[in-house]
Amino acid sequence: MATSNDDQPPASTSGRLDLILPHLGDIRIPNAGDKIYKDECVYCFDTPASPDGIYICMKTFFGLGRKFVPFHHNRTGSAVYLNIRRKTIPVKKDFSNDDKSKITKLAINVEGGFQTDDNKLEHQEYNSIIIMPDFVEISLDLNGSPELPDKVVMAVSGILSAESASRRAELESLENTWDGEKRPISKHSENLVQLDNGIRIPPSGWKCQKCDMREGLWLNLSDGSIGCGRKYFDGTGGNNHASEHYEQTKYPLVVKLGTITPNGADVYSYEEDAMVLDPQLDKHLAYFGINISDCRKTEKSMLEMEIDLNKRFDEWSIIQEDGLELKPLFGPGFTGMANLGNSCYLNSVMQMLFNIPDFIHEYYRSDKAIQYQESDHVDPPGDLRTQLMRLAAGLLSGEYSLFSENLSEQIGISPQLFKNLIGRNHQEFMSKRQQDAQEFLLYVIEQIEKNHQIEQSRGRNRSVEPPGDCFKFEIEQRVECGESGKVKYTNRQESHLSLPVTDVPIQNQAEYDAYLALKQQTESNGEKLDSSHTVQPIIKLTDCINNFAAKVRIEEFYSSAVNRKTFATMTSRFRTFPDYLLIHLKKFTLNENWTPKKLDISMDVPDFLDLEIFRAQGKQPDEEELPDDASNSDVNVAKDGNNSSSQNVPSFEFNQEFLQQLIDMGFPIEACKRALYHTKNGGMELATSWILEHLDDPTTMEPFVVPSSNSSHPQTCNASGQLPQVEIEPQALQMLQDMGIPERYACLALKINNNQTERAIEWYFTNEHQIDSIEREELAKQTQIMNTSGQQQQHSTRDGVGRYELVGFISHMGQSTFCGHYVVHLKKTLPSENDVSQAQNKSS
Incomplete structure (x- = not known):
């Protein structure tokens, strides 16, 4: 085993420089398009803060842990690496400024959310050039640093000054993020109409002008009226008098009294249906005699109220096992994952998956040489198997949850590279918004299955089944x-x-x-x-x-x-x-x-x-099956239903045998036609499955017309079975967007529902948790059917005993479906007390 950097024997400066000169041709100076992986190893979770630091190949710019450097050197021939080591020095936080530590949203490790670090950290960085194969070190410290070739100096400078690949990916994800405190500027701010009615608002003693409520009051910035807020679904809140006043007057902007400070306030725009910024707020308040510089906060902001709504003490205390004396666990299989900012859904799902033998067998390699051999070497950060093996090793090996008397809790691992990769082609999962854990779980299983098929076609994977088959x-x-x-x-x-x-x-x-x-x-x-x-x-x-x-x-x-x-x-x-x-x-x-x-x-x-x-028993001997022949009238309807006065020739003909069988099963004829069209006459099983999956869709039972072959619009399949044949109506799209539905989803909902806004709204909220996967899944089915000419049989599933033991569950904390926090509980066999620090209550 190679010795660590601190144990390297001394060597002469000139001798070390002679070793680097033969490799100058392989050293690259990074340009703006290069990704520099200097935050963590692409094969393990070593970072600059690890004992040996991180080694950056000066040819490929991949970051490597010390254990993987010899493998990389032997395979690629790269010999020169930049070693970055960082020692952290904890510094106590200064809590004198309350605003900095105030919680303003139910999130973790994002601005305004709960922060998991009790201390700030200062860093001391040590950089050196490492020359393989013997880990010869050339220190880059200011005192006594050798005079390096200009190319090496420029390459080192470029690596150290460049934005890391992880940071660049994080910035890209933030471009798609709505932050609860980053509100848009209201379109009414600049030219807000304010009535000259002589109203002056006192500094205190406010009450609703209609019901005498004294909390949760909103001041209309146009006429100075004061009304109570909206009544919530659980009966709390106000009596809707502020919103009723808007309906009568159409004066759009209101400010919540009690939240006004010199730094701003909660401003709401009824017309824009959103919390907004009012750059002219001081001027608008002064119109009614309010000096914003003298105001102090006396009520909770809307974000703080959202926190209170979600962070209920009883629910959090139960799930977090409040009252139990819990001690941190260390060792193999007991490694935590850092929250990257609303990534609790990802952490919970992946901890659960790597507690299942199928996923452990598929991706965990205790031997680093075997792990490296089975990994991708051209683009390891972009290869799903490589990153899943990396994640499995990080969670299961115990390397990153070693017990230390100096640690009150383990550091764990940061799944940033995996999150960047798995969310790369998914608008929501690439963002820092909270996501649905169930939708993410199904998405991960789907991506693993697709990757498994690709690997088999290339001879890379010898496994017969993808690990997700254990759920089928x-x-x-x-x-x-x-x-x-x-x-x-x-x-x-x-x-x-x-x-x-x-x-x-x-x-x-x-x-x-x-x-x-x-x-x-x-x-x-x-x-x-x-x-x-x-x-x-x-x-x-x-x-x-x-x-x-x-x-x-x-x-x-x-x-x-x-x-x-x-x-x-x-x-x-x-x-x-x-x-x-x-x-x-x-x-x-x-x-x-x-x-x-x-x-x-x-x-x-x-x-x-x-x-x-x-357990199903199948057809019994005394049961008689429904006949296969359908009534001629229904068949004629099916034949004639798509040949109306249209002059265009339909581009698709139904398989009449399949259509009759589906009708015989009792399914509505329009649903049968949609199923056959959507599955391209792929067979009874596919069509039946499609109908059963979409019986609740609002347009499934409506008359279905086969699109003409010369239609000018692209025929993209969607989840309702009806292909989009019309342009999106701008008014309908605007109505859905005004309700807070993102444009992408609003377009999809309107296409599926033929621009019928009410049905589009219903469809969106019914399918919101799976809206991203609906079209993708259906298109995948289409592709599979066409590739196999309708002959591919459904993959058989395993069959075991229907008796189960609870081994884990994922809980969502909070009352809102849009935010909150996920926690996973897993049943594990605890090591002996000599090996690991344990919880007092072992059943937890």
Whole structure:
């Protein structure tokens, strides 16, 4: 093993310079387009702060940990590296300035959020040139530094002064980030109309002009009226008098009284429907006799109220195990991940995945030589397998969670390179906004599966199955005609079980009803109920599963057995059981104004779950299948439905055999046509799966017309099955944007719903958690179908015993669906107390 830098034997300066001269041709001076990986190793998590620092190849500019330098040298021939070592000196924070430490948003390690560092750090940096293969060192310290060739000096200077690749990626992600405190300047600020009505606002003693409320008041900057704020969905807040005044007068700008300071205030624009900046605020306030320089904050800002709404003490204390004496863990498999700023969703998901044997076997290599051999060497930061192996080693090896008497907690690893890569082609995951953990999990599994297929085609991967197959299973759906008793069986593949939490029994119904009555009585008296009295409805996971397996009645079912519409019943069962069952609890609903609302419930999850009673049995000997022949009238409708007065020749013809079979199964004819078009007549299984996945889409049942072959518009598939054939109407687009829907998603929703704004809004909020993957998944299916000419069979799934033990869960803290914090709990075998510091409560 090579010795560390501090143990290098002395060597003469001239001898060292002679060693560098033969390699001058390989040394490059970085230009503006080069990415300099000087913050961390591209194969491990060594940084300049590591004991040996980081070694930057002066030819490729890849950063390397000391263990990987010999491998890189032997493979690439690179011999000259810039070693950067950084020693950190903690300096106590100065808390004398309250504004700097004030929490203004529910986020971690972003400006205004919770900061995980208790101390500031000062750095002392030591730089040197390293010449391989013997790690010969040429110090670059100012005292006694040798006179290096100009090319080397310019290369070192360029590396040290350049923005690091990680920092550049972070800046790119920030370009797509909306920060809660970076508000737009209101368009009304410059030319705001202010009435000459003689109104002067006193420095205190404000109250609503209509209901006498004295908190949460808003001053209209046009006419000086004071009104209370909006009433929230839970009954708290004001009585909507400020917004009602706007509806009557259309005076757009209001400022929240009590938040005014010399540095600004909370200003809201009703017309722009957003918190805004008013550069003329001091002038607008002075018009009503308010001197902004004399104002002091007396109420919580809107951001602070959002923090209070999400950071409820009882919820955080439960999930964070408040009250237990917890001690940090160290060692293999117990490595934490640094929060990069709203990256808790990513950290939780990846910790969970690398607790599963399939992912560990696929990506963890304890031998660094094997890890390097299987990694990419041309573009390691841009190769998914390389970064997954890097992440696996960082989490599982224990190298970055070593116990030390000087550490109160482990440093952990920073997944910046992985985040940059996995979010590179995803607008949301590349940003610093909070994301949905379930959507990210499915996206990661999808990317791993695609990468696995590419690797197999190139002979790089010998694994038969991608690791995500451990989650896959098949659902059998049995449809029984209500009149004839005849049945039809269909199967579909899933990677997770999505369970609604509504319409299930509440275990503590009496206690919950008493709490609601107490809350209503308290609020009717003009008071607020203390949060310590909150009672959450308790719901059992087993009840949600029973709902999934219960019989569902289907009205307007066309039965080929009786040749007319009747009713049917449908039941779902597990045809196969996966090794690991992912369950997604849909703890949200939509308000009257189409905004998602998180359901405040407590889920009772057992340690063990036996689902064998829900195993599918298949067609029974005494059951008779629904006939395959459809009625001639429906077939004629199907044939003629796409040949109206249009002069254009349709570019697609339905497979009549498949169409008849789908109709016989009782599916609506328009949904059948959409399914066949969208799957390119790819077969019954694909079409059936498509229908079952999109039955709830608002346009699935509407009349479907095959686009003409000479249509001037691009025919891009989308999730509703209806291809976009119309230009987006600017007024409809503006309406959705005014509701806060990003332009990209608004366009997608309007295309899918033919510019029908109400349906587009409903579709958006229903599919918001998966909107990025909808079109991508459907296009991927199209590509797969075309590449295989409709002949590819669905990949078979594993089948195990349907008995499960709880090994982990990811929780979301906070009441809002748009922000909050994710925490993952994993069941692990703890090392002995001699090896690692443990928690007092081992069950935690």
